Amino acid sequence: MSHISLKNVSITIPVYTSDSFSVKKKLFGKYKTEYKDILKNINLEVTDGERVGIYGHNGSGKTSFLRLLAGAYKPTSGNCKIEGRITSLIDIGMGLDPEASGYANIILKLISLGMDYKDTKLIKSIVDFSGLTDVIHHPIRTYSSGMGVRLAFSISTCITPEILLLDEWLSVGDADFIAKSQSRMMELTKKSPIIVVASHDMGLLKKICNKILLFENGTIIDQIYVND
Amino acid sequence: MRLFFSEIFKSLKFWRFWYFYALQDVKNKYSRSYLGPLWVTISMSVTVLAMGPLYSSLFGNQVHGYALYLSTGLIFWAFISTSISESCDVFINSSSFIKQTDFPLFIYILRLLARNVILLMHNLVIPIFLLLIGGNVDFTLFLRLITLLPLLIFFISIFLFFVCIVTSIMCTRFRDLSPMVQSGLQLIMFLTPVFWGIGDGRHSSLYILFNPFYYLIDSARYIFDIPDSSLHPRAIALFSIVMVPLAMLTYKKLSSRMVYCI
Numbered sequence: 121m122s123h124i125s126l127k128n129v130s131i132t133i134p135v136y137t138s139d140s141f142s143v144k145k146k147l148f149g150k151y152k153t154e155y156k157d158i159l160k161n162i163n164l165e166v167t168d169g170e171r172v173g174i175y176g177h178n179g180s181g182k183t184s185f186l187r188l189l190a191g192a193y194k195p196t197s198g199n200c201k202i203e204g205r206i207t208s209l210i211d212i213g214m215g216l217d218p219e220a221s222g223y224a225n226i227i228l229k230l231i232s233l234g235m236d237y238k239d240t241k242l243i244k245s246i247v248d249f250s251g252l253t254d255v256i257h258h259p260i261r262t263y264s265s266g267m268g269v270r271l272a273f274s275i276s277t278c279i280t281p282e283i284l285l286l287d288e289w290l291s292v293g294d295a296d297f298i299a300k301s302q303s304r305m306m307e308l309t310k311k312s313p314i315i316v317v318a319s320h321d322m323g324l325l326k327k328i329c330n331k332i333l334l335f336e337n338g339t340i341i342d343q344i345y346v347n348d
Numbered sequence: 349m350r351l352f353f354s355e356i357f358k359s360l361k362f363w364r365f366w367y368f369y370a371l372q373d374v375k376n377k378y379s380r381s382y383l384g385p386l387w388v389t390i391s392m393s394v395t396v397l398a399m400g401p402l403y404s405s406l407f408g409n410q411v412h413g414y415a416l417y418l419s420t421g422l423i424f425w426a427f428i429s430t431s432i433s434e435s436c437d438v439f440i441n442s443s444s445f446i447k448q449t450d451f452p453l454f455i456y457i458l459r460l461l462a463r464n465v466i467l468l469m470h471n472l473v474i475p476i477f478l479l480l481i482g483g484n485v486d487f488t489l490f491l492r493l494i495t496l497l498p499l500l501i502f503f504i505s506i507f508l509f510f511v512c513i514v515t516s517i518m519c520t521r522f523r524d525l526s527p528m529v530q531s532g533l534q535l536i537m538f539l540t541p542v543f544w545g546i547g548d549g550r551h552s553s554l555y556i557l558f559n560p561f562y563y564l565i566d567s568a569r570y571i572f573d574i575p576d577s578s579l580h581p582r583a584i585a586l587f588s589i590v591m592v593p594l595a596m597l598t599y600k601k602l603s604s605r606m607v608y609c610i
Contacts, residue, residue, distance in 0.1 A: 133608045141609075143522035191450025192607050210448040217369075219376040228372060231364050232445070259379065 122204030122282040122313045124166040124189065129198035131159040131188060158184045160339045162198070166314055166331075173325030174318040176335030182318035185335065186210050186285050189316060204314065207233065207281030212272040218261035222252055222271055225260055229275045242278060249304075250274035251297065270297055277304055284308060284315040352596050359454035366455045370462035389470050392422060396474060403543060416478045417574050421542040423475065424568045427468040428508065428561060429533045434460050435512035436519035436526040443610040453603060457512045461505050468501065475572050489573050496571045496579075503584055504564050510591035517598045520609050536561060545576070560587040 134140070135154045145151045159181050166172055174182045187193045188200065190208040215232045216225050226246055230237040247256050250270045252263075260268055309315050309328055319325055325332050326346050334342040359366070378384030396419045404414035435457060439446060442456040476493070479485050519526045540561045556562050563584055569577035 134605060136609055138523075141521075141523040143525055146522065187448060187607075190448050192447050194604060208448045211444055214444040214448060217372055217376070219379060220372050224372060224375070228368060231368050237364075237368075 122168055123202070124164065124204075124283070124314065125199070125201040126162050126164040127199040129159060129162040129188065129195045129200050130157065131184065131193055132157050132196045133193075158193075158338050159188065160337070162188075162340060164333070164340070166316075168313040170314055170331060171309055171329045172314070172316045173329035173332040174316065174335060175320065175322055175325055175332055176318075177320065180335040181338040182335055183210065183287055184338070186287055186316065186318055189283070189285055202283070204282035205234075206283045206285060207276070207279065208285040209276050210285060210287040212269065212276050216260060216268070216272055219259055221258060222250075222256040222260050222263070223247075225271065226275055229272075233276075233279060235279055246274045246278050249278070249300070266294065266297075273301055277301075277308055280308070280311045282313050284312045286315065286317040288319055349596060352599050355452040355599075356454055359452045359458055362451070362455055363458075365451070366459035366462055369459045370466065373459075373463045374466045386470060388426075388467060389473055392419070392426070392471055393474055395422065399543070407545060409545070412478070412482055413575070416475055416482070416572060417545060417569065418543065419475045419478060420569050420572050420574065421565055423468065423471040424504075424565050425537060425540065425542045425561070426471065427464055428504070428564065429537065430467075431461055431464045431508050432511060432515055433530055433533055434464070435516040436529055438512075438516050439520045439606055440610050446607050446610060453517075453606060454509075454513070457509060457516055461508060461512070465501060465505060472497075479572060484573075492571055492573070497568075500564075500567055500571060503581075503588070507560065507564070507584060507588040507591065510588060510595040513595040514591070514598045517602050517606065520606055521602050540565065560584075563587070 132155050135156050137154075139145050139149075139151050140153045142149075142151075162185070174185060176182050184193060186208065187210065188195065189202065190206060190210065191202075194200075215229050217228060220228065223243075226243055227237045230239075230242070236242070247253055250256075250273075252267060252271060255263065255267070260271065263271070306328075315328075317325065317328060322332075330346050332344040332346065333340045334344070374384075381387060383390070396415055400415035400418055401411055403409075403418065404411045407414065409417075438456050438460050439453070445451055445456070446453070479489070515525075515529055519529060536559075539555050540559055541556070542565065560583070563580040566577045567579045567581075567584065570579050
């Protein structure tokens with residue numbers, strides 16, 4: 121049973137500039153760190169089976185909101201309760217080591233996702249899906265950028281998370297792989313109890329989500345319900 | 349305080365993460381060149397070979413004895429100083445994790461310590477080799493090496509863990525601290541008996557008395573059966589215990605801001 125419950129959540133973050141990064145200025149100067157409200161009074165309940173879209177302009181708080189759900193940002197005030205194992209695909213290159221081989225990266229990434237890294241069947245299915253069988257033992261710095269994303273995508277989506285966080289819909293690789301990845305994404309959104317997707321593409325959000333939150337200046341200004 | 353220790357506990361429980369990433373870091377050093385981290389061992393050996401005869405004549409010691417003295421000093425100092433200086437940008441290098449997960453911060457420090465312990469083990473070949481060609485390895489010394497050495501490395505790592513918590517958090521928050529730490533380490537290297545010996549009866553010198561690194565390195569020398577050295581379990585414990593509240597304070601004050609600093 122996965123559940124997200126946010127009550128009056130606000131986040132205020134310090135804005136660090138080169139001045140405030142200096143210990144000399146801190147000790148001897150009159151510099152004061154500025155603060156910025158990035159999320160204001162967020163109230164939200166999400167339960168199993170809900171697919172939430174987040175729509176907004178650049179800087180409206182979409183990514184900050186995902187980072188809050190991922191646990192990277194902690195609420196300054198309010199209550200944030202999240203049940204269920206979270207997988208965040210905010211930056212899918214997370215934890216990839218360019219010097220290591222594709223295969224070694226699969227193992228590392230599985231470990232960081234808390235998965236069984238000895239499951240050879242799972243690893244094989246990742247390699248097969250990525251279509252990189254021939255180069256899987258080469259260091260990934262030798263991959264083209266498309267190949268790197270394909271590998272990262274294949275690893276990150278091989279598991280079925282309870283809560284899936286996505287920043288922008290992923291369009292990766294060449295036409296073939298895009299088709300493959302789109303169908304896997306649809307599959308994932310059907311299997312994961314809760315998904316949260318941020319995007320500026322309203323058409324796309326209406327296609328996958330059953331609830332869309334409109335963000336502006338760090339607050340939810342409207343909610344749209346989409347009928348299946 | 350409870351949070352601090354529960355974070356440490358959580359980090360230790362997630363050992364797979366930092367252990368495998370550390371192992372990969374070392375493997376990467378191998379993949380770039382055939383000899384990998386053994387290059388470090390070789391360059392360290394060259395240093396010992398070049399400096400050993402020179403310094404032993406300057407200090408009026410025997411070459412072999414001094415080479416052993418110098419190599420243990422250099423190797424343990426390299427372990428300590430590399431760990432501390434790498435801790436300065438450890439969070440910046442791990443930003444992709446920190447920005448999208450709630451993994452405890454300490455796992456990144458454990459990763460860097462684990463990596464440096466593995467590299468230290470490569471370098472330990474040098475003093476062990478010097479011991480062997482010296483020809484006076486008996487059973488008690490052998491026993492000392494396999495029991496006390498891992499124990500010492502473990503306790504140095506604990507000490508470094510708390511030091512690195514302070515340096516990593518402070519250097520991420522205040523970027524101009526990092527060069528200060530680097531040059532501070534260089535200064536400490538000359539103030540610590542890495543190259544020079546202190547001999548008998550001068551233990552009361554202030555440079556030695558309040559220098560935690562002296563106690564760490566001298567204990568290592570004792571394990572390699574170098575004259576005039578001794579184990580300092582109480583001093584190491586004391587300095588580690590002093591670091592704990594400092595680490596806790598830095599953690600409490602600044603850890604929640606780390607994600608906004610990177």
